Amino acid sequence: MQTIQSIHEMQSSAIALRSSGHLIALVPTMGCLHKGHADLIDIAREKADKVIVSIFVNPAQFGPNEDFAKYPRALDADLDLCREHGVDFVFNPQAEALYPADFSTFVVEEKLSAGLCGISRPNHFRGVATICLKLFNITRPDIAVFGQKDAQQLALIRKMTADLNLPLEIVAGPTRRDPDGLATSSRNRYLSDSQRADALRIPRALETACELVASGVRQVDRVIAEITHELSQSRRIRVIYVQVVDRDTMEPAREIVPGRHLATVAVWVEDTRLIDNIEL
Numbered sequence: 529m530q531t532i533q534s535i536h537e538m539q540s541s542a543i544a545l546r547s548s549g550h551l552i553a554l555v556p557t558m559g560c561l562h563k564g565h566a567d568l569i570d571i572a573r574e575k576a577d578k579v580i581v582s583i584f585v586n587p588a589q590f591g592p593n594e595d596f597a598k599y600p601r602a603l604d605a606d607l608d609l610c611r612e613h614g615v616d617f618v619f620n621p622q623a624e625a626l627y628p629a630d631f632s633t634f635v636v637e638e639k640l641s642a643g644l645c646g647i648s649r650p651n652h653f654r655g656v657a658t659i660c661l662k663l664f665n666i667t668r669p670d671i672a673v674f675g676q677k678d679a680q681q682l683a684l685i686r687k688m689t690a691d692l693n694l695p696l697e698i699v700a701g702p703t704r705r706d707p708d709g710l711a712t713s714s715r716n717r718y719l720s721d722s723q724r725a726d727a728l729r730i731p732r733a734l735e736t737a738c739e740l741v742a743s744g745v746r747q748v749d750r751v752i753a754e755i756t757h758e759l760s761q762s763r764r765i766r767v768i769y770v771q772v773v774d775r776d777t778m779e780p781a782r783e784i785v786p787g788r789h790l791a792t793v794a795v796w797v798e799d800t801r802l803i804d805n806i807e808l
């Protein structure tokens with residue numbers, strides 16, 4: 529496994545791989561890798577000859593009062609996980625290289641990014657789209673693998689790829705959950721034991737929504753009300769949003785169509801922001 533920091537070196541390596549006929553898969557990450565990331569790497573390994581994992585905490589997708597400075601970083605452990613899962617290249621660039629002092633070009637998607645997390649994090653998806661396009665240009669992948677847990681991000685990247693005619697396939701990996709049901713996330717390590725116990729209301733609320741739809745309920749308001757009720761039972765949880773949306777367009781649903789719509793939530797568990805979703 530090679531670890532590369534230089535943009536030029538990574539581009540040259542990717543061009544050489546493509547010239548040799550290799551199929552390249554990219555797994556973009558912000559590091560602090562966990563079993564969910566390992567699942568995505570395994571998917572990439574199955575679909576391509578060469579796997580690149582990028583590790584970069586992207587400042588452009590954090591707001592001024594968000595957790596960029598304290599976002600967990602664990603490069604040595606990340607490299608160990610990458611080796612264990614057969615990664616060929618780890619791209620770990622410096623922020624100054626990706627965003628030099630005179631940097632002024634950003635990618636803005638205007639529909640999918642407007643709602644849900646885009647309301648409370650207004651420049652977040654501009655930062656996501658920009659860094660992903662930069663990583664695609666640097667690593668030249670045929671396939672890029674993203675997690676379904678970040679459903680709005682996944683939809684955004686698929687839309688950007690289509691709109692800008694990027695020559696790659698976006699592959700989604702299913703949400704990995706810990707044994708207690710909480711969606712695996714790097715931010716889970718912020719939670720105390722008691723906070724985590726309250727956070728388990730999130731997957732329980734989403735499962736309740738699935739059970740309602742399975743029983744024949746199609747009213748969006750009913751499903752949102754049930755999820756909100758479950759979350760509101762904890763004084764530690766503050767709801768940012770609960771919504772039922774089309775899985776591709778992120779537009780709010782009028783009536784639930786099984787297999788087409790997602791129940792999505794974002795909450796604060798005291799000082800930790802968590803998101804989750806489930807297919808209805």
